[in-house]
Amino acid sequence: xxxxxxxxxxxxxxxxxxxxxxxxxxxxxxxxxxxxxxxxxxxxxxxxxxxxxxxxxxxxxxxxxxxxxxxxxxxxxxxxxxxxxxxxxxxxxxxxxxxxxxxxxxxxxxxxxxxxxxxxxxxxxxxxxxxxxxxxxxxxxxxxxxxxxxxxxxxxxxxxxxxxxxxxxxxxxxxxxxxxxxxxxxxxxxxxxxxxxxxxxxxxxxxxxxxxxxxxxxxxxxxxxxxxxxxxxxxxxxxxxxxxxxxxxxx
Numbered sequence: 528x529x530x531x532x533x534x535x536x537x538x539x540x541x542x543x544x545x546x547x548x549x550x551x552x553x554x555x556x557x558x559x560x561x562x563x564x565x566x567x568x569x570x571x572x573x574x575x576x577x578x579x580x581x582x583x584x585x586x587x588x589x590x591x592x593x594x595x596x597x598x599x600x601x602x603x604x605x606x607x608x609x610x611x612x613x614x615x616x617x618x619x620x621x622x623x624x625x626x627x628x629x630x631x632x633x634x635x636x637x638x639x640x641x642x643x644x645x646x647x648x649x650x651x652x653x654x655x656x657x658x659x660x661x662x663x664x665x666x667x668x669x670x671x672x673x674x675x676x677x678x679x680x681x682x683x684x685x686x687x688x689x690x691x692x693x694x695x696x697x698x699x700x701x702x703x704x705x706x707x708x709x710x711x712x713x714x715x716x717x718x719x720x721x722x723x724x725x726x727x728x729x730x731x732x733x734x735x736x737x738x739x740x741x742x743x744x745x746x747x748x749x750x751x752x753x754x755x756x757x758x759x760x761x762x763x764x765x766x767x768x769x770x771x772x773x774x775x776x777x778x
Contacts, residue, residue, distance in 0.1 A: 536571035536626040537691045537722050541591060544620050555590070555615040558583035563747030569724065570739035572717045576726045577733060577756060578743030584726040585695050587743075589637075590617030591724065592693050597635035601695075604633055630722070632690030636681060638699035679705055682712050688719030698729040706731040730758045 543564045551562050560583035576584045593599055598606040599614035661667070665684040678700050686692060698706050706729060713723060713735060727733055733740055734753055742751045753759050764772050 537630045538569055539626050540568045540624045542566040542622050544622050555586050555617045559745045560587055560743045573723045573735050573738035575733045575740045582743035586615055588695050588726045590621050592635040593618035594621045594623055601635045601637040630691040632687040634692050636694045638696045688716050690721045692723050694725045698732050730762050
């Protein structure tokens with residue numbers, strides 16, 4: 528493998544402003560990951576947040592992004608729109624330790640609201656003159672591509688390197704082959720001095736070498752390996768002996 532950059536860590540760690548918290552009774556402070564939060568040390572290249580639904584992966588990722596100045600629905604730091612105000616106020620309780628270097632590029636990618644980002648791009652391009660925003664995504668309307676194609680256009684065209692990229696379930700519209708291609712794109716951008724923080728359910732995506740995998744559970748966060756995750760174990764059981772798995776599943 529190509530030697531990676533380890534000196535361009537833009538976000539070093541995340542911790543709770545526990546002095547501001549009076550009660551963990553209400554959302555989002557009642558989420559398992561927040562109730563049992565310990566200081567999260569991020570990998571300089573790629574950090575994965577994994578876990579079952581309801582553990583708070585997307586909420587934590589969203590809180591981090593908003594604390595950094597991103598729009599809750601995604602996009603670059605310059606995006607400022609709201610289709611539906613549903614984000615939590617977790618950002619108010621997070622303290623992010625930044626590195627010495629500042630990213631030259633940045634993007635918050637949310638699978639569930641990327642359609643809204645695409646719509647906002649078209650609206651802005653109708654209003655402003657000069658170079659159009661869509662040109663940095665390959666020049667073709669994101670609405671005129673399949674969901675997977677538009678996702679991949681963001682990764683391949685818009686992400687420019689030396690950047691901080693926060694991705695929430697980016698595999699949502701990607702085929703296994705495209706997920707492998709995305710791993711290659713992540714690697715290229717890491718070599719160019721980028722840092723990724725990724726929430727995912729995909730064993731393929733979380734297989735990037737020399738990454739940190741943090742699993743969110745009812746008891747808090749723990750560092751783990753790909754082979755020790757439920758995601759990997761279940762998929763391995765399926766491919767090793769799906770008939771046996773189906774026998775127990777359909778009993």
